[in-house]
Amino acid sequence: MINGHSDITCTAFLGTRMVASGSLPSVTSIVKERLEDRELLQLLIFDDSTGKQIDVHFRGKTDDLAADESPRRAGRPKLGVVSGEVTLLxxxxxxxxxxxxxxxxxxxxxxxxxxxxGEEQGKIRASQESVYHFMTAVAGNFPHYEEALRELYSGDMDRFYDSMEEWAPDIKSHIKKLALDAFPKRNPG
Incomplete structure (x- = not known):
């Protein structure tokens, strides 16, 4: 299995077509079974929480697949105290x-x-960054790409989605999934 990475949810794309979505072990297993070796070279897998690409080496059997990510550093326990320096008057x-x-x-x-x-602002910022990373990787040459980015960061959800009108359906669908928290919540009124 994908050692230590089973909690990552991701989505795999072959060109503009979404091939699989789910846990990293599930996605790698599906694409290994469905795609030919030459297609695997063109496959892009994205972490759904960050929108960043994940490199997976498809050598060997499905059970031997491993994701290329930085190893977790040893450190203090999860609930441990971390000391630091604070400068105050x-x-x-x-x-x-x-x-x-x-x-x-x-x-x-x-x-x-x-x-x-600052929790809502943090969610908005994190969602916008995920959308940005994914869009930059797959839609950088699409029509109205720059306009879409401007609308994303300006907070104009309607114009953001309008600017993607001509884009491939699977790409738009995944962007909508990543952008769930990218815009301030509208007050009913």
Whole structure:
């Protein structure tokens, strides 16, 4: 199997045609069974969470396939504490020291609050980046590509989708999937 990569969901394209979508082991198995070796050379597989291309070597049996990704670095446990340096003015340190729980507890609370407040913007930004990476790889030469990118980042969903009118159906469909969180939510009104 694809060692350590079974949790990645991805989509495979041969030209403008979507060939398979799902977990990385499932997608690699499907394309290995359905496509000829010469087609595998033209196949592009994209990580659905980032829109970036994943390199998979199709040598050997399906069970031996391996994705080329950076190995995970050893580090502190998932729930462990990571130390770092923070530079503050003296008055800020004094305020932190006077807070219940001390500086560390207060900083963690402030960070968590800021993360919650910026969560929607973060989702929008991450979705836009996924769309950007995928579009750049497969649609860079398509008509109205630059216009579509401008509309993506300006937040104009209708004009974004209108600019892709002439694009291949599988490409448009995958972009719509990646762009689910790319635009601010509309308030009913």
């Amino acid at each position: 003296p008055r800020q340190w004094e305020w932190l020291k006077g807070q219940p729980g001390g500086a560390s507890v207060t900083l963690r609370k402030l960070i968590d609050e800021a993360r919650r407040a």
